[in-house]
Each structure stands twice: as C-alpha cells, then as structure tokens.
Amino acid sequence: MNEKHTPVYINGIGIxxxxxxxxxxxxxxxxxSYHASQLRCPDPGYKEYIPxxxxxxxxxxxxxxxxxSKICLKDAMIRYSPEHENPINPQAIITGTGLGCIEDTExxxxxxxKNNEEFLTPTSFIQSTHNTVAGQIALLLKCHSxxxxxxxxxxxxESALIDAITQMKTGEFGNVLVGGFDELTQHSFAIMxxxxxxxxxxxxxxxxxxxxxxxxVAGEGAAxxxxxxxxxxxxxxxxxxxxxxxxxxxxxxxxxxxxxFLARHDLTEKEIGFTLLGFSGDTATDHFYxxxxxxxxxxxxxxxxxxxxxxxxxxxxxxxxxxxxxxxxQSIPEIVRLQSAEKNSAPEYILIYNHFRGAxxxxxxLSRP
Amino acid sequence: xxxxxxxxxxxVIEQLNxxxxxxxxxxxxxxxxxxxxxxxxxxxxxxxxxxxxNYGIKIEDPKDGKKIFFSIRSMAEYITENKK
Numbered sequence: 001m002n003e004k005h006t007p008v009y010i011n012g013i014g015i016x017x018x019x020x021x022x023x024x025x026x027x028x029x030x031x032x033s034y035h036a037s038q039l040r041c042p043d044p045g046y047k048e049y050i051p052x053x054x055x056x057x058x059x060x061x062x063x064x065x066x067x068x069s070k071i072c073l074k075d076a077m078i079r080y081s082p083e084h085e086n087p088i089n090p091q092a093i094i095t096g097t098g099l100g101c102i103e104d105t106e107x108x109x110x111x112x113x114k115n116n117e118e119f120l121t122p123t124s125f126i127q128s129t130h131n132t133v134a135g136q137i138a139l140l141l142k143c144h145s146x147x148x149x150x151x152x153x154x155x156x157x158e159s160a161l162i163d164a165i166t167q168m169k170t171g172e173f174g175n176v177l178v179g180g181f182d183e184l185t186q187h188s189f190a191i192m193x194x195x196x197x198x199x200x201x202x203x204x205x206x207x208x209x210x211x212x213x214x215x216x217v218a219g220e221g222a223a224x225x226x227x228x229x230x231x232x233x234x235x236x237x238x239x240x241x242x243x244x245x246x247x248x249x250x251x252x253x254x255x256x257x258x259x260x261f262l263a264r265h266d267l268t269e270k271e272i273g274f275t276l277l278g279f280s281g282d283t284a285t286d287h288f289y290x291x292x293x294x295x296x297x298x299x300x301x302x303x304x305x306x307x308x309x310x311x312x313x314x315x316x317x318x319x320x321x322x323x324x325x326x327x328x329x330q331s332i333p334e335i336v337r338l339q340s341a342e343k344n345s346a347p348e349y350i351l352i353y354n355h356f357r358g359a360x361x362x363x364x365x366l367s368r369p
Numbered sequence: 370x371x372x373x374x375x376x377x378x379x380x381v382i383e384q385l386n387x388x389x390x391x392x393x394x395x396x397x398x399x400x401x402x403x404x405x406x407x408x409x410x411x412x413x414x415x416x417x418x419x420x421x422x423n424y425g426i427k428i429e430d431p432k433d434g435k436k437i438f439f440s441i442r443s444m445a446e447y448i449t450e451n452k453k
Contacts, residue, residue, distance in 0.1 A: 052389060053407060056385065056386045056387060056388055056389075057386065057411075115422065118421075118422075119418050119421060119422040120418070121384070121414070121415050121418050122411055122414045122415065123386075123411060123415060126411070
C-alpha cells in the first residue's frame with residue numbers, strides 16, 4: 001500500500017472544547033482563559049443537536065461526542081438521516097477514546113458499592129461502555145455501517161485515524177466519520193491527581209508553559225472529522241499519514257523515527273512549514289518536544305495547543321482539528337505560536353507531534369488540500 | 370396520598386433524569402408510558418428499582434407492572450397498599 005498516492009481529505013470538522021466554537025474564520029482570536037487545574041467544556045447548546053427524549057439518558061461525554069459529530073457532518077454538508085430526505089450517511093464511524101464514558105462507569109460502580117450490589121439501575125450501565133458514543137451516533141443517524149471504537153490510551157484517536165485511512169486507501173470506504181473524545185470527572189481527576197498527573201495549584205491556562213510545577217492541566221473534549229476521498233471546494237486539508245509508537249528509546253530514536261516518517265512522504269524536516277507540538281507544561285515529559293525541535297532548521301515554525309484544551313488521552317483529536325482549521329485559514333493564531341514565525345503563516349505542510357505522559361507518541365501529517 | 374404523589378413525582382424526575390420537567394408538569398393521572406411522559410422499557414426497569422430501593426417493594430409478578438406503573442397515582446396507591 002502506497003500512502004502517498006491515495007489522498008484522504010478532511011472535509012468537515014466538529015469540535016467541542018473548553019474554547020469557544022472553533023472556525024477557520026477568526027480562529028482563536030478570543031481564546032478562553034481559565035484559572036484552574038482543569039479545563040472543562042461549556043455546554044455548546046446540546047439540545048440543539050440531540051432530541052429531548054434521548055438527551056436525558058446521555059452523560060456529558062455522549063452529549064459532547066454526539067454534538068461534535070453532528071457539527072462535523074453539518075460542516076461537511078452531509079445530508080444525514082433522519083433530518084434530511086434521501087439521506088446519505090457515513091460509510092463508517094470510527095472513534096477513539098482513552099477512558100470512554102467514565103462518568104457513567106463511576107455512577108454504576110458507586111451505586112454498586114453504596115447499595116451493596118443491589119438495586120442496580122440499567123441506564124448508567126448501558127451507557128458506560130467505551131463504544132457508547134459511536135453507537136449513539138449510529139442510532140441517531142440510523143447508520144448501520146462499520147462502527148468501531150479504539151481504546152489505546154494516549155494513541156486511541158490515532159488508532160481510529162489509522163483504521164480510517166487504511167480502509168479508505170484499500171477502497172473499503174469512500175468516506176469515514178472519525179473522532180476522539182474524553183471527559184473529565186471529579187473522580188478521575190482526583191485519582192490521576194494522586195498519580196501526579198496534574199499541577200497542584202490552579203494556573204492561568206494561557207500561561208501553561210510559564211508555570212514550573214510538575215504535572216499539567218487536565219482537559220477534555222470531543223473532535224470529529226469527516227474524511228473523504230474527494231476534494232471539495234470546502235476541504236480543510238489533506239490527511240497524509242499517521243504513525244504511533246511507544247516510548248522512544250533515545251533522543252536519536254525519536255529523531256530517526258521522524259526522519260523515516262517524513263521520508264515515507266518524500267519530505268524532509270525543512271519542508272514542514274509548521275509543527276504543532278503537544279507541550280503540556282509538565283517538566284517531566286516536555287523534553288521530548290524540545291528534542292524534536294532540534295531536528296528542524298532554525299527558521300521553522302512551531303506551535304502548541306494543550307493550553308487551550310488541557311491534557312487528556314485524545315487531546316490529539318483537538319490538535320488534528322486545529323491543524324486542519326489552520327490549514328484552511330492559512331494563518332496561525334498568535335495564541336498557538338511558540339515562536340513568532342511570521343514567514344510560516346501559510347504552511348504547505350503541518351506536522352503534529354504529540355505524546356501522552358511520555359508513553360504514547362504520534363506523528364500526524366497534514367498538507368494543503 | 371397527595372403527599373406521597375408529590376414525593377413520587379420528584380423521585381421519578383430524579384431517577385429518570387427528566388431534566389426539563391418539574392413536579393407541577395406531571396399530571397398524576399396521565400399515563401407514564403406511550404403518551405403522557407413517553408417513558409420506555411429502560412425507564413420501567415428504573416421504576417422497578419426505585420420501588421424496591423425507596424419503598425422496599427419487590428414486584429414479584431412482571432404482569433402486574435402494567436397496572437402498577439400506569440400513572441403516578443397508581444404507583445402511589447400500590448405503595449400505600451404494599452409498603453412494609
């Protein structure tokens with residue numbers, strides 16, 4: 001299979017994040033600032049997207065995921081059912097999540113403990129599985145096609161992307177709705193806090209990299225992309241390729257992997273106009289990003305995104321959506337830039353390099369459509 | 370009875386997460402399933418658990434469910450007759 005010769009276009013984007021709705025026009029001109037240890041998504045108006053009789057059973061992550069998917073389909077101008085006549089539904093729904101519907105899982109387990117394993121109610125149990133979001137999207141759309149959810153820690157979204165790209169390149173599907181999502185709950189925050197994931201004191205999220213405590217700021221969100229083989233006038237970007245890997249053995253290994261990844265797309269570091277890095281402000285794991293920067297020529301452009309969405313297993317889905325929006329707007333928002341790299345404001349290629357807790361690493365490459 | 374009906378309305382709203390409804394919106398004589406509140410089979414399971422957990426009442430014969438859960442009033446009457 002030759003990754004280079006079957007383009008996959010990003011033709012729709014839907015993001016629910018701690019930021020205001022993201023669009024190519026006026027992208028992040030008013031970034032939302034929080035003084036907190038965790039960034040949560042405000043209600044974007046779920047009731048606009050989900051029927052009232054269904055929304056009452058849905059936890060926050062299901063609402064976030066379903067809403068992001070519907071924003072995405074609308075953006076891609078897909079005439080999905082049941083809201084359109086002669087509907088055309090996605091040929092596949094592929095999602096990735098690190099913790100799934102953790103709020104419902106917590107409810108179910110808490111109820112088991114509190115009631116001595118009696119009086120168990122069905123709703124939170126039914127909704128607690130990792131594939132609930134993809135399932136609910138399919139039920140809402142009456143879409144009976146391929147439906148798959150990847151759960152692979154910090155590479156969950158990338159695994160979904162790899163499946164989508166592979167199946168499109170092998171001709172299995174002409175289009176795929178692909179997404180990543182994770183939610184923050186007080187329990188999961190507290191447990192990960194004990195493990196030293198988060199900063200001990202609240203910080204100003206927009207000053208994430210200026211805070212020198214260990215840990216990072218917790219986040220959440222849902223981001224969906226509609227991928228198609230055909231390029232449209234409204235296409236955001238071309239998704240060139242994705243690679244995942246576990247804990248690089250050394251700095252050299254990391255640079256070598258980057259070099260090989262780019263070479264597979266006939267590229268070198270100097271042709272990458274802009275690299276979006278997963279800097280989280282955690283002094284224990286940000287060194288990977290500093291190392292990768294050394295691979296690029298001096299005038300290369302770099303940006304970061306976790307000050308906008310926080311850290312979570314599928315934060316890379318936010319990054320992919322953001323990179324595609326940057327590609328379409330052909331300008332890099334000031335709040336995203338790591339260095340003032342004016343000359344790279346209209347990049348031909350954008351590379352995303354992210355890792356979760358130093359363990360699950362990924363490269364994602366986008367180009368102009 | 371009226372006091373129990375008001376209490377039940379609140380419990381049903383909470384248990385079924387009927388977030389757009391207040392107790393005043395529920396007519397105690399309206400059907401809970403189909404028309405009326407439009408509840409479904411998953412809600413029926415939630416209501417069975419509610420009766421057992423909050424009132425210690427176990428429904429032994431599932432056929433009785435249709436009559437017991439017809440409305441808030443029929444639930445209240447069943448609780449009054451069977452509460453231990």
